[in-house]
Amino acid sequence: MIVTFTPLLDRGLAVVGEEAxxxxxxxxxxxxxxxSEKIKTHIHEKLGSLSRFHTxxxxxxxxxxxxxxxxxRVDVDMHLPHGKHVVAHDNEETVYSxxxxxxxxxxAQLRKIHEREIDSHRHAAVIR
Known part of the structure; x- marks a missing residue:
């Protein structure tokens, strides 16, 4: 049994079934x-899994x-729902590093944003 989270159920509801x-x-x-193709493959391996931090x-x-x-220098522009735009930069001697x-x-940025969103939902439910 594999438990996955889907973007349709971004409130933390688990779906049991095959991993999509x-x-x-x-x-x-x-x-x-x-x-090069090798660099593109490296980018897809490293950045392709970022959706697990923010659905x-x-x-x-x-x-x-x-x-x-x-x-x-590598710049990454991340586009999130509701018009949020997050940017990350880094300078290194090699392109892979x-x-x-x-x-x-x-x-780290996506994890921080996700925690803020979850925290605001939790506090909103407590305050009446």
Whole structure:
């Protein structure tokens, strides 16, 4: 038996059945940088699972910049419901380490937003 959470039941109601992954639409572009298939695969592996931190996450825009002094800069724009727009950036010497670090930053931001939303729902139910 596998218990999963679906975006339709974002209030924390569990669904018993087969696991259906929540797909995140990822748009990848490079500025002064050609994005290879290997890098695209790494991005999908790292950022594709971010929907587990916030069920409303549907679209990610990933931009990779190559700079002479700072190595690589990765920007991730996350689009959430109700017009929320969350951004994460990171600069590293290698493109793979930049992707890994920005993935951790995205997860932390989405976790924080999700906890705030859950907390506000809990307090709203108590106060009358």
């Amino acid at each position: 992954p929540i797909m995140v639409d990822i748009h990848i572009s490079g500025v002064h940088f050609q994005v 409303g996450l549907k679209t990610l825009h990933v931009t990779i910049h190559e700079a002479e002094k700072f190595g690589y 930049a992707i890994d670090m920005v993935s951790d930053k995205c997860a």
